[in-house]
Amino acid sequence: MYEPYPTPEISLEHKRYRYSSLWDYAKQDLRILLFFITIASLIGLGIGHFWICIAIAFAVFMVMQLRALYLVNDWIANRPYDVPPNLNGIWGALLFNIYRSQRQERVVQAEMVGLIDRAQSSLVALAEAVILTDELHQIEWWNPAAEKLLGVQELDRGRNILGILRQPAFVEYFNNMEQQPDGIKLKSSIHEDRYVQIKLTRFGLESRLVVAYDVTRVHNLEQMRKDFVDNISHELRTPLTVLSGYLETFTDQEDFNPRWKRPFEQMQAQTRRMNALVNDLLLLSRLENDKQLAKNQIVDMPSLMNQLFDDAQAYNSEYGHILNLDIDSHCDLLGSDMELASAFGNLITNAIKYTPKGGVITIGWHDDQEHGYFTVQDNGIGIDPKHLPRLTERFYRVDSARSRQTGGTGLGLAIVKHVLMQHGAHLEVESQINQGSCFKAVFPKERLCQAEA
Numbered sequence: 001m002y003e004p005y006p007t008p009e010i011s012l013e014h015k016r017y018r019y020s021s022l023w024d025y026a027k028q029d030l031r032i033l034l035f036f037i038t039i040a041s042l043i044g045l046g047i048g049h050f051w052i053c054i055a056i057a058f059a060v061f062m063v064m065q066l067r068a069l070y071l072v073n074d075w076i077a078n079r080p081y082d083v084p085p086n087l088n089g090i091w092g093a094l095l096f097n098i099y100r101s102q103r104q105e106r107v108v109q110a111e112m113v114g115l116i117d118r119a120q121s122s123l124v125a126l127a128e129a130v131i132l133t134d135e136l137h138q139i140e141w142w143n144p145a146a147e148k149l150l151g152v153q154e155l156d157r158g159r160n161i162l163g164i165l166r167q168p169a170f171v172e173y174f175n176n177m178e179q180q181p182d183g184i185k186l187k188s189s190i191h192e193d194r195y196v197q198i199k200l201t202r203f204g205l206e207s208r209l210v211v212a213y214d215v216t217r218v219h220n221l222e223q224m225r226k227d228f229v230d231n232i233s234h235e236l237r238t239p240l241t242v243l244s245g246y247l248e249t250f251t252d253q254e255d256f257n258p259r260w261k262r263p264f265e266q267m268q269a270q271t272r273r274m275n276a277l278v279n280d281l282l283l284l285s286r287l288e289n290d291k292q293l294a295k296n297q298i299v300d301m302p303s304l305m306n307q308l309f310d311d312a313q314a315y316n317s318e319y320g321h322i323l324n325l326d327i328d329s330h331c332d333l334l335g336s337d338m339e340l341a342s343a344f345g346n347l348i349t350n351a352i353k354y355t356p357k358g359g360v361i362t363i364g365w366h367d368d369q370e371h372g373y374f375t376v377q378d379n380g381i382g383i384d385p386k387h388l389p390r391l392t393e394r395f396y397r398v399d400s401a402r403s404r405q406t407g408g409t410g411l412g413l414a415i416v417k418h419v420l421m422q423h424g425a426h427l428e429v430e431s432q433i434n435q436g437s438c439f440k441a442v443f444p445k446e447r448l449c450q451a452e453a
């Protein structure tokens, strides 16, 4: 008889046993055959029909083997998960090996199922909404938070995710995930006053994992900050206008005492600075609140470049730089001329301000069919590369004292960034300390249009 079926742990010992055992099992078959032949030859010699008895012995052995084969086939075909029939010889060995590997497989399967169960139950417990979509973007699985936050229901199973999260911003993000690596913020479609941050991750071929969480509190705080800055800027405007009006009236008086000249000049310079700050804050807050893409006005680039160049010449009078204008494109831009003029103007005044007297500044516009490039190149003080990632943050200055001295508000590049964002463009900065900087606004080809001849 065979030993009871061993447990399916995989170990070297078991493996050795498995492979060496086949001969042992075959020996059992041979022993039975030998036993039959011996009995048959004794009977055959006794009754005088030796070969007939031998043939009968072989026939009986064959019948036994065929029966075993039938039982093996029956087990594999009909009851593969039951304990196999108890057989001797190589058929028994075969059954033992099949049953053993089956059990090992089941253990691995059970482990996998356990793992999936654990992963699933942790996803279920998450406060973040999680949705899994298949290659066809159909919803496969979601957790309870997705029901609360995104309104997914049982009848949405198998539906296209874009049929459920239909906001144009999400559709745009879904189709161009790479452009927004941090995900997007959306107004919740089921709760009027709530906001969710959604992040997509691609896996497999085209399957996606959607993770969303509630950012209403952060959004409200951010909105409070924006409103506060907006209100205070508006409130400051009137007193500033009154102040600068009186300062001008005083200095224009014929009997104005020259002793007061310097303090009054300083007061005027400071009110101008505050005015610039308030104007920049208001512009920035307008740009931030207006998340729409800039309108598609055709901006005549040669004319805008010439106007910027003239303004730069005027501003340059006290710096004495050499200014160059380099236009090498027949394309115009689609966008808002006021906003673009303001952004480009900021880049130009920065180049003038941050270049020691007598520098060379080149303002350029060119394209390579794929992109349009507005560039401002200077040979000024340059910027240490460690500052570059934070340069477009509000009030971020490389050298605060110098920036104040030059009358900067610290908001110029933040405004540039927002204007460019609304035009689907971005800012690239190359700079070397004491060598100069190149600020490049890169526009996508959708924003370019061939200028009329």
Ligand code: ADP
Pocket (backbone or CB within 6 Å): 346, 350, 351, 352, 354, 355, 378, 380, 381, 382, 383, 391, 396, 397, 398, 399, 403, 404, 407, 408, 409, 410, 411, 412, 413, 414, 437
């Ligand atoms: P600011 O009003 O202070 O000029 P910006 O936002 O326009 O503020 O610029 C942020 C900082 O970036 C500046 O304070 C300055 O240190 C640096 N910067 C901007 N443009 C240049 C430039 N062309 N060369 C050197 N530094 C620059």
